[in-house]
Amino acid sequence: MAKLKLAVYWGAACGGCDVSILDLHEKILKIGELADIVLWPLAADPKYSDIEAMEDKTIDLCLFNGAVRNSENLEIAELLRRKSKILVSLGSCACFGGIPGLGNLFNKKEIFNSVYLDREFNANEEQIVPKAKVTVPEGELTLPEFYNTVSSLEQVVDVDYFIPGCPPPPDLLWKAIEAIVSGNLPPKGSVIAGDKALCHECPRKREGRKVKEFKRLVDVILDEEICILEQGVVCNGPATRGGCGARCVRANIPCRGCFGPIEDALDQGTQLLSAIASTIDSDNPEEIKKITDQLADPAGTFYRFSLPVSMLKRRKEEGEE
Amino acid sequence: MSERIGVFVCHCGTNISSVVDVEQVAKDAGGWDNVTVAMDYKYMCSDPGQELIQSKIKEHNLTRVVVAACSPRMHGPTFKKTLERVGVNGYLMEMANIREQCAWTSDPGELATEKATALTRAAVKRVNFHQPIKESEVSVNKATLVVGAGIAGIQTALQIASAGYPVYLVEKEAYIGGHMAQFDKTFPTMDCSACVLTPKMVDVNQDPNIDLFTNSQVVGVEGYVGNFKVKVRTEPRYVNLKTCTGCGDCVSACVMKDRIPSEFDEGLGKRSAIYIPFPQAVPLKAVVDKESCLFLAKGKCKQTCIEACQVNAINFQEEEKFTELEVGSIVLATGYKLFDPSIGPQWGYGLYDNVITGIQFERLANASGPTGGKLVLKDGSQPQRVAIMHCIGSRDENYYAHCSRVCCMSSVKFAHQIKEKTGAEVYEFYIDMRCFGKQYEEFYNRVQEEGVQFIRGKGSEVVEVDGQLTVRAEDTLLGVFREIPVDMVILNNALIPQEDSDQVASLFGLCSGEDGFFLEAHIKLAPVNTAVDGVFLAGCCQSPKDIPDTVAQASAAAAQALSAIALGKVKLSPVRAAVEASRCSGCMSCVNICPYGAVGFDKEQKVSVINQALCKGCGTCGAACPTGAITTSHFTREQIMAQIEGVCAQ
Incomplete structure (x- = not known):
């Protein structure tokens, strides 16, 4: 079998997704056996002009991480789309805009x-x-x-598959690579992750308890067995796609929402907001206000990774219709 | 296949058409996607209006209908039936509320028309996604729960029982009769209150179809129309209801005899710790007040009552008891509370001896009251000058905005009684005289002729000037400030919601209005119904009303319960929530927020489950669901999003 041609690129990103590819450990050698790396700014030094010189659809697989924040990100996204057979949106920034997407506030x-x-x-x-x-x-x-505005990769070019995560777990990445190598491809547009929200795979005990106050993670020592939300600490699990193996909650850290909205979700942030609101144990409007005032940075919490792909997309500009 | 939508825009006489250009709305609608026919008409809800809709459905083979008219609460059911009569599922209709939500809140002109168009467009967009859903039927339990045994509850219970159906009548006090049992005379006929009430009280006790629970409160309600499960807690009476003969030997033997202020006599008389509040009490059985009983409160008493009782009816070991009842309908007749005038020191209540409330006057005037019906001052002498002050706590923005409706007439009644009993000078301080009932105005005229002085102006202050009780008021007819020295002041205080009305409302799933009284389904057309199917209102828990109105409403509530029993089955709305298990992650966000306890949790599958019989389709769980796993039928996401799109489109 001829070697595959692989491109890895970063848009507006921190570099963590590239590092997560290295987190494949010895399997990275396998990638070396399977594919020629035609572009990977972090690890190799090919030029954009080399890519431009290629025939369209020469690259078998492009892993694009990072959001689209400037004209270079856009230009290369469009270039790689033309040159690639399969374009994968890798990581939360490429999938949903990610942390750079909060710039849309x-x-x-x-x-x-x-x-x-x-x-x-x-x-x-x-x-x-x-x-x-x-x-x-x-x-x-x-x-x-x-x-002015950060976009996800899919908002600017056609994307074949999505691997969310900040960073994406290596096992999901490997699963995707295996599928592509074996030609056993999932339907176009598939998200290589879980189908249900994180709570489904969360090992913690839930009883539907309500809370009288919200605390920040720094202010408490979390019980390791009980639902984090029921301990009054905001956890984005209820409205976040699972499949990550519940890495954070197993490490006693609330879900930050990096796997983004679940399939067909309307809006991760508002859905989180209504789920969190439903845990408040009060009928008194003044008390409820007091409790909700304890939520630090609601926009940054509930839309932490998905603002550009949400219904809000960005803050409305003055004079904007 | 795309839908064929008919849009029908109503003028509502001039209600809508004087503000909104309804013809323009219909004309615009005619150009929208999937709209086959659009027209306007003077009264869509009238027979010819409904026939117009039906004929257009047939003529154009319409698959969906939008009626742009009033609130769907008003005529939703009307137009639903319009469709059903020509064989179209009623849920394929959507109303655009261009009356309450547009014409009545807008100034006439282009903007109003634009808004009406937007609301209509929203309905059109939405109706594309409607599904033909069907109501289910459930059988109706033939028993009825009546809560509260004042005149309203008594009337309802007797009416239902007389039709041959079982009634559970639950009263929180140890005796039935409510406020009416305390009254002396009733206006305008001056019938003795007890003479008209006590026979009904006795009937309640003797009717084999009525199961009376005194000292009892409803503590749990589950289920839905036709099939409620109710839990009743009965406080211990410490007296065996079956064996007690009501002889009163224990009452005279009680060591606390004549030492406890009597609630029934509004603190003007005294009772024992074991007591029967009035001679005609039903049930005519003693009750122990555990707060003032020395044995129960302190564990130390000679227990003279037990010695005195010849039938061994007293049992201090009695404990609270819970009873589970199954009923088809519930009538709430929980009554009212009287405003406490000591809240406002300007009225002098609690400061001066001879300032009393209206209900205290009733007890003074009553032959079985603390003075044997003699109208006397605290020192036992007869008053020469009496002031009656209306609207104490009502029609007052500092306290309660509502009119208590009975005080004008009861004040006139008091004046008549004072004249009759003492011949004293009587001054009434009123804002407006509201004598609206049958024979009320005539009664007012008669009392005016008896020489009672009516001063138009709310009494502002009751003070003592050099030891002389004095009422200060502005006489708005003469335009002067007046100070009138009197011997006695009667404060006719407001009727306000019961202390626990909020808890009762939430127990039964009701809403309260701004005034705190329970909210009826429609103030004019459904005054005994509530937002909860199968739960009805009677009497002052809905709003202050006099005895004739209370009895009428109580009979109406009985008729509602009886009609459900007669039908034998009720229709349940198909608008309900359901969980799509493959999406549910088991986060439990929905479980504890359901106001009807309809959401359960399947621990094995780790998904929420909605009990279709309990679900009312309110949508709370669907809003909370962070994964969109819960959908409420007839309020699906695509329906709501289409509606929003329709409002926002240009």
Whole structure:
């Protein structure tokens, strides 16, 4: 059998997904046997021009991690789509926008101000912020354009499969690679993960208890046996796709929601919000307000990984219809 | 196949058409996807209106219908039947509420028309996704639970029992009769209250179809219309109901005799710790007040009552008892509480001896009351000048906004009685005289002729000026401030919801109105029904009302219960929630929020399960479900999203 051609790329990402590929450990050698790596910025040094020079659909499998945050991300996403037979959205950022997607609560100007100008540690007397084009005596320099809005990969190009997770668990990644190598492909659009929400595979005991207060993780020592939500700590498990093996809750950490919404879910954040609201043990509006005020950063908690693909998508801009 | 939708826009006379351009709405609707026919008509709910819908269904072979008219609570059932009569499932109809939610809340003009169009478009988008669903039928248990044995509960119970069906009558006090048993005379006929009430009380006790539970409260309600399961807790009476003869020997023997303020006499008389509150009490059996009984409260007493009892009816070991009942309908007749005027020091209640409430006056005037019916001041002398103050706590934004409806007439009655008994000067301080009932105005005129002085102006203050009780008020007819010295002040205080009305409402799944009284299904057209099928209201628990209105409503509630019994079966709405097990992750978000206890949990499959018989289709579980595993039929996600899309579309 001819060797497969494999591309791995990162958009707006932290690099964790690339590292999770390395987490395949000795199986990575197997990948070396099965495939030629035509692009992997983290580990190898091919050029974009090499990819551009290829015939369309030359690459057998492209693992694209990271969100689409700037014009370079978009350009390469489109390029790799053209050149790849199978494009896999790898990790929460590519699948749902991920943590960079929380940038949609702001806009480009606010982000630049915050990063380059307003902070105590900014030493930027000339008030320089990145520009897509700048002219210097030697000529014109360009940078990718930074977008106002973060998108998931699927929002910009057609995607064949999704492997969620922050980072994706190596066993799911391996499962996907095996399926592709063996030609035993799942239906297009499949999410390589569980079908039900995390609670289904959570080993903790649940009784449907309600809570009188919400606590932050730093303020409690969690019981290891009882449902985290019933201990008054927000856990995103009820509205988050399972299949991760309940890694976090087994480590006594609440689910952060990285596997994103479950199949056909309307909106992970609002569904979480209503599930969390239903655990509040009070009928008194004032007391309920007091309890909900204890929820720190609701947008960042409930939409932690999925804001760009939610019904909200982003904060409404002034003057926007 | 795409649907064939008919859109019918109602003018509602001029209710809608004076604000909304209904013809324009119909014209616009005619151009929407899948709309086969769209038209407007003066009164869609009228016979010709419904016939119009039916003829268009047949003519165009319509598969869906949208009626843009009033609230679906008003005419949803009407139009549902319109469809059913021509063989179309009633759930394939959707109403757009362009009256209550548009015409009545908008100024006439383009914006109102735009809103009506948006609401209609939402209904059209939604109706595409409607499914033909069917009601199920369940049999009706022939027994009825009546809660509260004042005149309302008594009337309901007797009426149902007289038709030959069993009634469980539950009363929290040890005796039945409620407030009416305390009254002396009733307006406008001046019938003696006891003379009209006590025969009914005796009937209750003797009717073989009525099972009376005194000292009892409902503590649990499960089930649904036709098939309720009710749990009743009976507090110990410490007296055997079967053997006690009501002779009263124990009452005279009690060491606390004449030392405990009598609740029945509103604190004006005294009773023993074991007592019978009034001579005509039903059941005519003694009861021990465990708070004031020395033996029960402190464990130390000679137990003279036990010695005195010749039939060994007293048993201090008696314990509370629980009874499970199965009934088809429930009538709540839990009555009212009287506003406590000591809350407002301006009225002087509790500060001055001769400031009393209306109900205290009833006891003073009553021949079996603490003074044997003599109207006297605290010192035993007869009053020369008496003030009666209306609207104490009612029609007052500081306390209760509602009108208590009975106080104008009872004040007129008091005035008449005072004149009759003492000939004293009587001053009535009123805001408006509301004498609206049959023979009420005539009675008012008669009492005016008796020389009672009616002063239009709410009494603002009761004070003592140099030891003289004085009422201060603005006389709004003369435009002067008046200070009137009197010997006695009667505060006619408001009728307000019972202390525990919120708990009772939540126990039975009812809603309370802004005034705190139980909310009826429709203020005009369903005044005895509630939001819970099979639970009805009678008397003052719904709103203050006089005895004739209470009796009428109580009979109406009985008729509702009887009609369910006569039919033998009731229809259950098919609008209910269901769990799609393959999506449910067992997070239990839905389990403890169901107000009807309909959501259970299958521990083996680790999924939620909804009891279809208990589910009311309220949608709470579906909203809480974080995975979308719960769907409420007729309120599916695609229906609701289509509706939202319709409202938002341009």
